[in-house]
Amino acid sequence: MDKKQKYIHFFSLIAQWVLLGSLIGVVVGAFTTILLTTNDFLGEVREGTGWLIFLLPLGGIVIGYIYMNFGKVFMNHTLHDAAELNNLIIEGVQGKKKVLSRMGPIVYLGTFITVIFGGSTGREGAAIQMGGSVAQAVNKFFKKNKTDTKIFVMSGISAGFGAAFGAPITGAVFGMEMAALGKMKFEALVPCLVASFTGHYVTTSFFGFQHESFIIQTLPEVSMVTFAKVIATAVLFSLLSVSYCQLRHKIQTVSEKVFKKNHMKRAFVGGLIIVMLTLIAGSQDYNGRGLEMLEQSFEEEVPPFAFLAKLIFTAITLGTGFVGGEAIPLFFMGATLGNALHDFMNLPLSFLTALGMIAAFSAGTNTPLAAFLLAMELFDGKGAEFFFVACLVSFIFSGHHGLWPAQEIYQPKSRIYKVPGGKTIKQVEESKSSQE
Known part of the structure; x- marks a missing residue:
């Protein structure tokens, strides 16, 4: 040629x-x-x-x-x-x-x-x-x-x-x-x-569809102290994401084993559990997509354990065979945890809420670059330096876990993780389980 x-x-x-x-x-x-x-x-x-x-x-x-x-x-x-x-x-x-x-x-x-x-x-x-x-x-x-x-x-x-x-x-x-x-x-x-x-x-x-709007009202000053707080909270957001992923996968594995992969029985029982949890919670704030509380978390305080409730509701819903997406639930978990942490970290509420929303997504999806770009598009480029650090930290500290077990590990996130390349997340997790 x-x-x-x-x-x-x-x-x-x-x-x-x-x-x-x-x-x-x-x-x-x-x-x-x-x-x-x-x-x-x-x-x-x-x-x-x-x-x-x-x-x-x-x-x-x-x-x-x-x-x-x-x-x-x-x-x-x-x-x-x-x-x-x-x-x-x-x-x-x-x-x-x-x-x-x-x-x-x-x-x-x-x-x-x-x-x-x-x-x-x-x-x-x-x-x-x-x-x-x-x-x-x-x-x-x-x-x-x-x-x-x-x-x-x-x-x-x-x-x-x-x-x-x-x-x-x-x-x-x-x-x-x-x-x-x-x-x-x-x-x-x-x-x-x-x-x-x-x-x-x-x-x-x-078609003229209007997406939700999330606004960061105040940014913290750029300093070593602020970056230290961002790194510390990013680690917490990564642990939150890992906890959700592990619980959701465990529920799926157990429910498939118990009901012999009969999706009708799995989802029926899962639905019953969600109904009981809803009655215990006394509200439907954690059912559906939760967009109302997600938007509220940028403006005012929400229940301090909202992130935990959403984690449990979503893990059971999707782990027992219902379908949908996991990004918005992750947004909800990270945002409400950030909302709960803002008093302890002495950072602006809307900023820490946004940080949690993006960092949890980065850790769960193992897509730090996409997560950073999402922050830039959702928040009009505000706080770029903070989101960049938070996405990388949450990605690394989440280890080789994630929403999708089929993701292939082309190379380990860091040398501290003794994980061979070419394996999927599922294969790595199964290998760890067999060694324990």
Whole structure:
């Protein structure tokens, strides 16, 4: 291939990525708008109809039935199960499994059921999975090769995240950073960037959806003392995230073992437990997405143990087979813990709340760069130096844990962790358990 042909091939490839990335962004942006609008409507219906929480166990049976009967496909002697949620998307990027085209509609229906009946969940999981399934359908239609398949699944992730949070730059990086620790596939930058920005503008400009607004009212002064406090709190936020991830995975493992992977029974019992916890709590502040208390935590004090309640509600909801996202629950946990710590740390309330929201997300998703960019987009670039430090510290101190066991450890976060590269989080955790 001569120089001219190389340039032709290069620009042809870029044109394909831009075109298909735009197509994925348009479709995912439209479907994400449906997700956001419907979730808001269902959330309002639930808040105004308190008795719907008692139907959560029945909703769990429906979700379990859907996943057991329509979410499993055997191909090449391998089970591709939509119930693996974001883990299946990650394995699709890694080339280990295939993202199912039906995954998007299934997770949307499951998320709607979870939200209206009061399960504790978020929304980005559904947006990412819809993004992955749309990318898979586009890839199948255009008959792209295996390498392009991985890239377009990443662009689907980017489109879903960018549209769901109104953060297109974050979405582009998140799609490249999500699948592996310590490695980013920059070859996917163009389609991820195009898909994320397209999805974002379809949601906000074309359909006019308004995302939540979080405002940092006051920033602390830049000093060694302030940075020391930021580092100390970032460690606490990372421990919070690890606690949630470990509890959520443990509940899933135990419930699958006890009920022999019968998702209907798992979710029914999980729904009963959530109903009982709601009655004990005496309110539904920790059901659903919790956006009202999340926004409130930026302006005034909230119950000091709200983060713990949300941790338990979400771990049980998602650990027993309900579906949705985990970013907003993590936002809630980190923000309310930051809110509770602001008196002890002598830092501005809205600043520490925002710091907790971002640091917990960084630790749970193992995406420190995307987390930092999310802070810049959500908070208009305020406190960049503090968020940069908090994201790195929480990422490192969380160890090799995370929301998604399928994440591959390309290289350890630090030499202090004796972890071999090439393993997944799940394999590392199983190895540690066998040694104990």
